[in-house]
Amino acid sequence: MRALVTGGAGYIGSHICVELLHAGMQVVVVDSLATSTEDSLHHIRGITGKSLGFIQADVRDRYALEEIFSQGSFDAVVHCAGLKSVDASVSSPLDDYQNTVTGTLTLCQAMAAAEVKTLVFTASAAAYGEPASVPVREDARLQAANPCGRAKGFVEDVLRDLHASDPSWRIGLMRCFNATGAHPSGCIGEDARESATSLLSVMGQVALGKLPSLSVFGNDYPTPDGTGVRDYIHVVDLARGHLAALRRLQDSPGVLTCNLGTGRGYSVLEMVAAFEAASGKPVPYEIAARRPGDIATCYADPTLAREELGWQAEHGIQEMVADAWRWQSANPNGYD
Template sequence: MSDGQSILLTGGSGYVGSHTYVALVQAGFKPYILDNFSNSKKNVVERLERITGLPVPWHEGDTRDVSLLQEIIVKNDIAAVMHFAGFKSVSESVANPLKYFDNNLAGMIGLFKAMENSACRTLVFSSSATVYGDPIEIPITEKSPKNFLNPYGYTKIVCEEMLASLSVSNTQWRNGVLRYFNPVGAHPSGLIGEDPSGPPNNLMPYLAQVAVGKLPILNIYGNDYPTPDGTGVRDYIHVQDLAEAHVAALKTLFKTGSGFTVNIGTGRGYSVMDVVYEFEIACGKSIPYQFVERRSGDIAVCYADATLAKNLLNWNAKLSLTDMCIDSWRWQSNDFS
């Protein structure tokens, strides 16, 4: 039972945050959004109101603003925080590591300070499969060694270590660490989806923008990987399934009072070309593409063993690659940009 508890979503108007907002409302929670809108748009709030049929409480601000965070947590009797406010582009982090250290690390420290000062010590953290680096075993389990290949992955590892240290220093901290694999798709209403501020860094939004004519051609980074068709293989998970995983994680933290770290994926890998072919079916047209050099920091194969999430959270992914492509195309076709 949620008992109408108030939950703060940092970065809550972003891609994963906005979908999780809807899932929390549907589960009976009262979510609040904090966002600096550096990688999202304010009109997402209006669309969330259309989906939920309820006013959306939101604040414009930054997790590095400790006093603002404390005020929001205390004023709204926040019972837990979901932290979505990290930057997430591998390639951008390689080109501009300081930007990632500042936002992902300093922003996390600001959040910790505000939560500690406000005695709000329940947190669901958006981590990433990038913490595994180039995995030595497939599928990847939570016990697989951690290693970073880029500054983005480094920030996620550091954040996880900071959370572990907090839990040692104060046993009242309850932290759920969710290591996402590759979120794609959009809400079935077509009202919210992935909407990057600049050129897309991830496959699905890039593919969708090529399909709708915003971009001329899809660049596929590498076709010489040791995979069946030479393109990279990833565990793509529908953002709706990912949102439900956050609700399940929150309920588990409240129920058990114990922290955890789990992989959130489907347990199946699809190549870039698998996604291209499926998206062509969804949009009913051919997608122009070209192979270019590999990107720095990319790996060949990455997919999850999601057994622990099933056993611990009673959660598993339900939506298919077909669903992911159909919902992505619906969202892109609405053209809210």
Template sequence: MTVLVTGGAGFIGSHVLVELIEAGYQPVVVDNLCNSQQTAIARAEQIAGKPIPFHQVDIRDKAGLGRVFDQYPVSQVIHFAGLKAVGESSQIPLSYYDNNIAGTLVLLDVMQAHGVWDLVFSSSATVYSPEATVPLTESSPLGAINPYGRTKLMLEQVLADVAASDSRWRFWLLRYFNPIGAHPSGLIGEDPNGIPNNLVPYVAKVATGALPVLPVFGDDYPTPDGTGVRDYIHVVDLARGHLQALRHMASGCRAVNLGTGKGYSVMDVVKAYRAVSGQPIPVDIKPRRAGDQATCYADPSAAKALIDWSAEYSLDDMIAHSWHWASKNPNGYRTND
């Protein structure tokens, strides 16, 4: 069975490629490489032991995307392609709405023209209202507070409307919490452009000496140690969630949280990283950032009930695999290639 993976050269996408091949699927990748490296696909091929067709195509390119569908017997789509930095989205919102929303509309149009009706959508916990109480369930109040989150929330509504219009469509909306870690092999992992936006890649840069100190935004939250608490999920567990979604496609449009159901603080992560890496990882406490919540974690019970999925890796596993990747690849995919 051939699965088109948009954005398949990215952090999560590359891990999904490995899981797909190991489960007997044939992935085909389209990615414009605006925030990813083709080396990730080559590394995924190395892990999985099978070639992965790749086409450098922007999903807004209807003709180019159509040619990929013409060339392969695509039966299902996993859709990652899009811009993803929360802070950047407030600076260049037009780019986010164009890439994420317009691109997805083109993808849906091409899928419909080729009779492909199954799509697993990369959504986000940012669709939830910051006023929602934890643990977050799929019925918690929605209310994204930045352009990135709004693109995800708007696309969830688009997909729900499309599914309601034609019973052939089958959509899963996978609401990720905080993906971290790397493949246990150390061959693929997170390789952000420039200064990382997310905690663990930033910690890794400090641990490898690429950055001098970790800024910690707020140590006066009502949490056990005063720092923000989040639901960190191993990227391999997350990748396996996509595989389970493909296996449990059903008519309509359904949302499901992919998280562990446990919250860890910023300092929990730092301490775990210090223990694994043996590096001091100095921190610089700064004021809280506007919009940051004290605590955010999932109720993952719907994922178990609907797609028979639950997270397996521990925080220690996530940190150990992150450090294995970072220490082997201090310059990301530009190392030893």
């Protein structure tokens, strides 16, 4: 199989590329490098010992995409290009909608013209917003609390409508929970430049002495310790979930929606304690006001992914924080 990975130089995308290459697929990355770096692609080649194509382009550029599809015979697309910061989506919602929605529309138009109709989309658990109950199932109501989640949810609607208009499309909607960790090799991970608001990234910066303390946004949520609870999942497990979806779609057309999560929630303070244990470094923190768009608790019911994809998360919290620290301590300035 020959796959095009949009956003493949980014955090989740780079780990997806590693898993696809390990599975024997041919991979070409298209990435604007607006929030990522080509350096990650060199490390992907080093980890896998395999070649990896790269084209610098923006998925919103229809002409560039048409040229890419005209020159490459692709069987499928894994679409993980886009912005990921909730804070940025609240302060600059138009940027988020432009990147997520317009980029996906343009990509799908180019795919349809090239008769490439297998797509795995990196959707987001942010589309659920504050769920009525946890663990949250795929049939829960989508009621995103921020523009980032709303944009991802809207794209899901677009892709379902696309399949309804043409049932030959094979579409996987992978609702990713909170990606964390890094590749066990320590060669790829979250670039400090693109993930300054990520919890583990900030904790790493604090542990390295680059920041004085961690800001914990809210300690008055209805949770055991008052801080927000999320389903943190190792990025390698997320990547393997995308691979499993690609394999599943080869067997049957349709739209498949699956949670990619562990089924367990951890609070911010639990993550702080786990990180301190793994790193041996203190992570001082200060309580700050709640952020707009944040919610109290969200974690997955991953049953459907296990049944439909034969996939389940394999890494626990200790591996997540240990792998994150291995990457951060060896690369304090990210890929710089």
